[in-house]
Amino acid sequence: MPARRRQRRLLTARNGANPMAEPGDPRTEPGLRQLLALDPYQRARDGAPCPPLLLVIGVNDQRVAPWNRGKFGARVQQASPATPVWYRSDADRGHFATGGDASARQWADIYAILRSHAPARLTPRGAAITASSARAGGRAARHAPRRTWRAWGT
Incomplete structure (x- = not known):
């Protein structure tokens, strides 16, 4: 087409x-x-390297038709057959995660794939957050992320 x-x-x-x-x-x-x-579909080039891909699909998405992600994933697999492509669909979800448990499950899946396919293994770095949060004080400390990630061994 x-x-x-x-x-x-x-x-x-x-x-x-x-x-x-x-x-x-x-x-x-x-x-x-x-x-x-x-358009990422138009930018997919045959033979071009592509990182592992997770396509998150909300079946009730009113902004982006769910089939768009499927079509894009198929194009990436055609252009770069060695690229792993995963689809994660949520029957109750729209354009964004619904929050609570559904959001936690989605992020767990995203981090699991990131962890298994990152160039270097990832490990939590809690000590650095504790030290930087203590120095920041006030509002910054209250809103600091709970964890950061770094390459293993660095």
């Missing part, structure tokens, strides 16, 4: 044409060029 037709299909999606002002309107030449430059 030609790129122009793929981009125009966005106008008839559930979310409609309302997001077109920011990324570009595919009915105009400048808008189409801008959308094509942003």
Whole structure:
């Protein structure tokens, strides 16, 4: 399917044409060029290396049709067959995680894949956070992340 037709299909999606002002309107030449430059599907090149990919799909997503992620994953696998591609779908989810347990499960999956495919093994570095939080004091200490990650052995 030609790129122009793929981009125009966005106008008839559930979310409609309302997001077109920011990324570009595919009915105009400048808008189409801008959308094509942003589109990861169009940027996938045969033989180009690609890192492992996790595509998170909310089945009730009103902004991005769930099939878009599937189509992109298939394109990446076609372009770079050695690249592992995982799909994580949530039947109750929309564009964002619903919070609470669902959000925790999603982040656990994301970190599990990151940990297994990061260039260097990752390990928590709690001591550095404790020291930096104590120095920061006040608001910064209250909002400091609970953990940071570093390459093992550094």
